Amino acid sequence: xxxxxxxxxxxxxxxxSIRLNKSFLVWxxxxxxxLLICGYAYFLQLRDGLVVTGLRDYVSWGMYISNFVFxxxxxxxxxxxSAVLGLTGIKWAAPxxxxxxxxxxxxxxxxxxxxxxxxxxxxxxxxxxxxxxxQSPIVWDITVVTVYIIMSTLFLYIPLIPDLKIxxxxxxKLPPFxxxxxxxxxxxxxxxxxxxxxxxxxTRVIAIFIIPVAFAIHTVTSWLFANTSRVGWDxxxxxxxxxxxxxxxxxxxxxxxxxxxRKNYKLQDYxxxxxxxxxxxxxxxVSLVYLYxxxxxxxxxxxxxxxxxxxxxxxxxxxxxxxxxxxxQILGLVLPIILLIFKPMRKPLPMLFIxxxxxxxxxxxxxxxxxxxxxxPYLPIQNVPxxxxxxxxxxxxxxxxxxxxxxxxxxxxxxxxxxPIIPVHETIEQHEExx
Amino acid sequence: xxxxxxxxxxxxxLVFTVLxxxxxxxxxxxxxxxxxxxxxxxxxFDATSAGQGxxxxxxxxxxxxxxxxxxxxxxxxxxxxPDLSSAKSQELTDGELFYILTTGRGVMPxxxxxxxxxxxxxxxxxxxxxNKGYTQVLSKFDPNKSKLVKLDLSYDAATNKVxxxxxxxxxxxxxxxxxxxxxxxxxxxxxxxxxxxxxxPDATGLAVFNFPKDLPGDKKGTVELVVKVTDENYxxxxxxxxxxxxxxxxxPSLRADRAIWNVVTKAPLWIIFLYSLGVLVxxxxxxxxxxxxxxxxxxxxxxxx
Numbered sequence: 120x121x122x123x124x125x126x127x128x129x130x131x132x133x134x135x136s137i138r139l140n141k142s143f144l145v146w147x148x149x150x151x152x153x154l155l156i157c158g159y160a161y162f163l164q165l166r167d168g169l170v171v172t173g174l175r176d177y178v179s180w181g182m183y184i185s186n187f188v189f190x191x192x193x194x195x196x197x198x199x200x201s202a203v204l205g206l207t208g209i210k211w212a213a214p215x216x217x218x219x220x221x222x223x224x225x226x227x228x229x230x231x232x233x234x235x236x237x238x239x240x241x242x243x244x245x246x247x248x249x250x251x252x253x254q255s256p257i258v259w260d261i262t263v264v265t266v267y268i269i270m271s272t273l274f275l276y277i278p279l280i281p282d283l284k285i286x287x288x289x290x291x292k293l294p295p296f297x298x299x300x301x302x303x304x305x306x307x308x309x310x311x312x313x314x315x316x317x318x319x320x321x322t323r324v325i326a327i328f329i330i331p332v333a334f335a336i337h338t339v340t341s342w343l344f345a346n347t348s349r350v351g352w353d354x355x356x357x358x359x360x361x362x363x364x365x366x367x368x369x370x371x372x373x374x375x376x377x378x379x380x381r382k383n384y385k386l387q388d389y390x391x392x393x394x395x396x397x398x399x400x401x402x403x404x405v406s407l408v409y410l411y412x413x414x415x416x417x418x419x420x421x422x423x424x425x426x427x428x429x430x431x432x433x434x435x436x437x438x439x440x441x442x443x444x445x446x447x448q449i450l451g452l453v454l455p456i457i458l459l460i461f462k463p464m465r466k467p468l469p470m471l472f473i474x475x476x477x478x479x480x481x482x483x484x485x486x487x488x489x490x491x492x493x494x495x496p497y498l499p500i501q502n503v504p505x506x507x508x509x510x511x512x513x514x515x516x517x518x519x520x521x522x523x524x525x526x527x528x529x530x531x532x533x534x535x536x537x538x539p540i541i542p543v544h545e546t547i548e549q550h551e552e553x554x
Numbered sequence: 555x556x557x558x559x560x561x562x563x564x565x566x567x568l569v570f571t572v573l574x575x576x577x578x579x580x581x582x583x584x585x586x587x588x589x590x591x592x593x594x595x596x597x598x599f600d601a602t603s604a605g606q607g608x609x610x611x612x613x614x615x616x617x618x619x620x621x622x623x624x625x626x627x628x629x630x631x632x633x634x635x636p637d638l639s640s641a642k643s644q645e646l647t648d649g650e651l652f653y654i655l656t657t658g659r660g661v662m663p664x665x666x667x668x669x670x671x672x673x674x675x676x677x678x679x680x681x682x683x684x685n686k687g688y689t690q691v692l693s694k695f696d697p698n699k700s701k702l703v704k705l706d707l708s709y710d711a712a713t714n715k716v717x718x719x720x721x722x723x724x725x726x727x728x729x730x731x732x733x734x735x736x737x738x739x740x741x742x743x744x745x746x747x748x749x750x751x752x753x754x755p756d757a758t759g760l761a762v763f764n765f766p767k768d769l770p771g772d773k774k775g776t777v778e779l780v781v782k783v784t785d786e787n788y789x790x791x792x793x794x795x796x797x798x799x800x801x802x803x804x805x806p807s808l809r810a811d812r813a814i815w816n817v818v819t820k821a822p823l824w825i826i827f828l829y830s831l832g833v834l835v836x837x838x839x840x841x842x843x844x845x846x847x848x849x850x851x852x853x854x855x856x857x858x859x
């Protein structure tokens with residue numbers, strides 16, 4: 120009896136957010152307006168070409184490619200939380216799995232768009248496929264990003280099937296068409312043992328398979344850099360360096376999302392201080408691993424200071440990029456690790472600030488990886504105007520860089536509006552098991 | 555002690571300044587011989603020759619000297635290459651400009667074997683087009699005289715020597731070009747490779763060059779030889795001749811075999827294998843997942859019945 124009551128409460132708590140309310144409309148209105156403004160900037164770029172950006176002959180990869188790397192990086196968190204923690208039987212991560220999956224899907228899906236935004240002639244996109252060379256990491260990247268998007272969609276969808284049925288059953292106030300969509304997507308779910316087994320099995324298969332795919336997507340992204348001989352990119356540890364960096368960015372993104380979902384959807388009973396504490400510990404762990412890779416990446420060439428490396432490293436350590444470099448390393452990595460070691464810092468509000476600092480740091484870290492190297496080619500730069508040598512992004516370019524963030528927020532907001540962000544079926548099962 | 559030190563510093567600074575200005579002075583002073591200075595062009599400086607000169611200038615000169623009047627020469631060089639449309643540069647005579655362009659010095663390269671005499675004059679024609687007050691003095695030299703010159707090139711396999719004969723068939727009889735400068739080149743992928751140094755012919759008009767034994771030719775060993783003769787009276791004359799005197803070389807094209815840099819149809823097999831394997835595994839997993847979803851659907855259907 121009390122179990123049934125409890126299950127009903129869980130269901131109504133977790134489905135409460137699925138309705139149109141004023142704050143949702145205001146938030147979407149804000150995102151829509153921002154989208155229009157940034158969309159206009161992109162229209163300018165389509166009309167006039169990449170000359171509206173600060174990109175020139177030498178720095179041809181600027182904010183856009185930094186953004187792309189950041190988006191791919193953040194999308195890896197789905198794999199870490201849902202697959203790695205899920206498979207190793209870490210129970211506390213279960214309620215966060217869907218948030219992580221939504222973030223993963225949104226960032227991965229938009230990452231592909233970010234690449235197109237970097238193209239001066241996106242109408243020639245098809246040529247990449249028609250004339251693509253299988254030897255080119257770009258072709259591998261397009262392949263693995265596509266695979267990862269499909270896998271992430273299924274990874275989000277398959278465990279969701281029982282919840283979709285619950286949505287269909289319980290949300291009887293919704294218009295019929297919306298309920299029918301839930302019904303169709305719930306694939307005749309009846310909760311029979313056979314179906315439950317199938318879901319369990321397929322979820323497990325995806326969870327296993329998505330790990331190498333996620334590693335591949337970010338390793339291949341790192342190879343876009345490391346497979347050249349440019350200073351700062353010519354590194355054998357770029358794969359793991361990028362993957363661990365991705366975990367840092369993704370964990371921070373999940374922490375921020377947790378905070379807002381918990382507050383706005385009143386999920387204090389489901390996303391508890393305990394979860395924040397655990398996520399804080401996870402962030403310390405992945406940050407330490409990333410710090411270790413940073414040490415290797417900068418200390419080893421910094422010790423040798425080979426001629427061309429020295430030019431690049433000096434600009435990072437003491438030169439034009441020093442302020443950004445040290446801010447990113449200290450405020451975005453070292454300081455968060457130190458703070459998060461203390462338990463009071465792993466409470467929701469401090470975690471929100473630390474997570475934000477880490478996420479901003481993670482974005483600028485990609486900028487630090489992409490731009491300074493482009494400013495230091497092997498061949499001498501001669502007879503070019505100053506803006507060819509020193510990259511400074513334009514306002515239009517910054518607006519276009521913000522555009523994908525708005526799209527990601529829209530996807531996350533809409534998904535979190537139509538599906539329960541905490542797995543209902545699993546939470547009830549968990550509760551029954553505990554009793 | 556302190557005072558002494560200051561004196562030393564002043565002395566060093568002074569000496570250094572003098573040295574730098576001396577160096578700058580010597581660099582600006584080309585010491586062009588009087589006869590070369592008085593030399594004039596046999597090509598008329600008009601819109602046509604200036605236009606042809608502009609193309610040559612942009613290809614050979616602009617990278618250092620910048621565009622005339624734009625002040626965009628390469629400032630990192632010492633001395634800084636002057637703007638050739640400037641008043642200071644335009645003070646030079648045609649002969650001086652021609653001499654500088656031909657011989658070069660220090661950072662300024664010689665264009666003797668890069669541009670023909672005609673081409674060098676056309677570049678100067680282009681530079682003069684920026685000078686409104688300039689009036690040309692045409693040389694009395696008749697470029698048609700070069701047609702009288704007969705060049706001959708032969709190879710002696712036993713001694714490995716290339717012999718060039720340079721004579722002019724004047725109405726008064728055969729004249730040996732004994733004051734001419736004769737250069738031998740082999741054509742390579744990028745420009746001409748000079749064989750030995752430029753020499754003057756002997757009294758019979760013969761110039762002999764030792765040909766290297768290891769110069770690669772094409773598949774059959776053919777090498778394209780170019781003889782260039784420069785003579786005060788007859789101008790510049792060139793002769794091209796293909797001889798089978800090089801080492802036969804048959805290197806496969808870099809695009810012949812499978813390689814990372816080749817087109818997709820010639821991609822390395824291991825890349826094709828690994829890529830296809832990855833795509834295949836994904837396709838299988840995807841097929842399995844779709845099949846499982848259909849089983850969930852069917853199972854639910856059966857239960858409902």
